[in-house]
Amino acid sequence: DFSTVENKFKHGISPRNPGENLILRPLSSGDFDRGFLQLLTQLTSVGEVSRAMFEDQFNNMKACKNTYYVTVIEDKETNAVIGAASLVCEEKFIHATGKRGRVEDVVVSSDYRGKQLGKVLVAALTFLGKHVGCYKMSLECSDDMVPFYQQLGYIREQNYMQQRF
Ligand code: 16G
Numbered sequence: 507d508f509s510t511v512e513n514k515f516k517h518g519i520s521p522r523n524p525g526e527n528l529i530l531r532p533l534s535s536g537d538f539d540r541g542f543l544q545l546l547t548q549l550t551s552v553g554e555v556s557r558a559m560f561e562d563q564f565n566n567m568k569a570c571k572n573t574y575y576v577t578v579i580e581d582k583e584t585n586a587v588i589g590a591a592s593l594v595c596e597e598k599f600i601h602a603t604g605k606r607g608r609v610e611d612v613v614v615s616s617d618y619r620g621k622q623l624g625k626v627l628v629a630a631l632t633f634l635g636k637h638v639g640c641y642k643m644s645l646e647c648s649d650d651m652v653p654f655y656q657q658l659g660y661i662r663e664q665n666y667m668q669q670r671f
Contacts, residue, residue: 514657515622519621519626521629528579528581529579530627532576535564541587545587545588548615588614589623589624591627593608593635605639606640606644607640609632609645612645
């Protein structure tokens with residue numbers, strides 16, 4: 507029931523109806539051939555990922571019950587994956603053995619920007635996180651993306667720290 511998030515969109519767009527010929531659905535193993543990895547290169551470095559590596563990782567994630575909700579938008583006309591984002595649910599001891607939800611790897615193909623598709627992806631995953639019982643949702647983003655996430659209910663808080671290897 508996406509009705510609670512549907513008022514955030516213009517022109518009748520919503521997670522249920524992302525646009526003409528577009529569908530929002532979970533990642534499938536066949537998305538290797540629909541340009542899923544090529545799409546991710548628009549976000550960051552993907553590296554050399556063979557079909558076997560992709561399938562292994564797909565199965566690893568699937569084996570982690572209720573943890574990885576990798577979601578894509580497919581253009582049914584071209585059979586291409588043109589948007590993607592993941593909800594990752596992290597199990598905790600705190601918050602009465604609660605779950606923390608993270609929005610990760612949000613990307614919309616350059617040809618499809620300005621159609622509210624990022625919003626569709628993040629709103630759907632935020633809704634899903636709440637629905638599966640996450641006590642909070644969080645994400646990391648660049649300064650220029652702050653207003654985008656604010657409109658979806660995210661509040662800037664604390665510091666993001668990292669160390670790279
Ligand atoms: C952004 C992404 C994060 C992704 C990272 C990749 C969102 C909300 N944030 O921070 O999920 O993993 O970029 O960049 O999509 P990296 O390759 O520098 O880690």
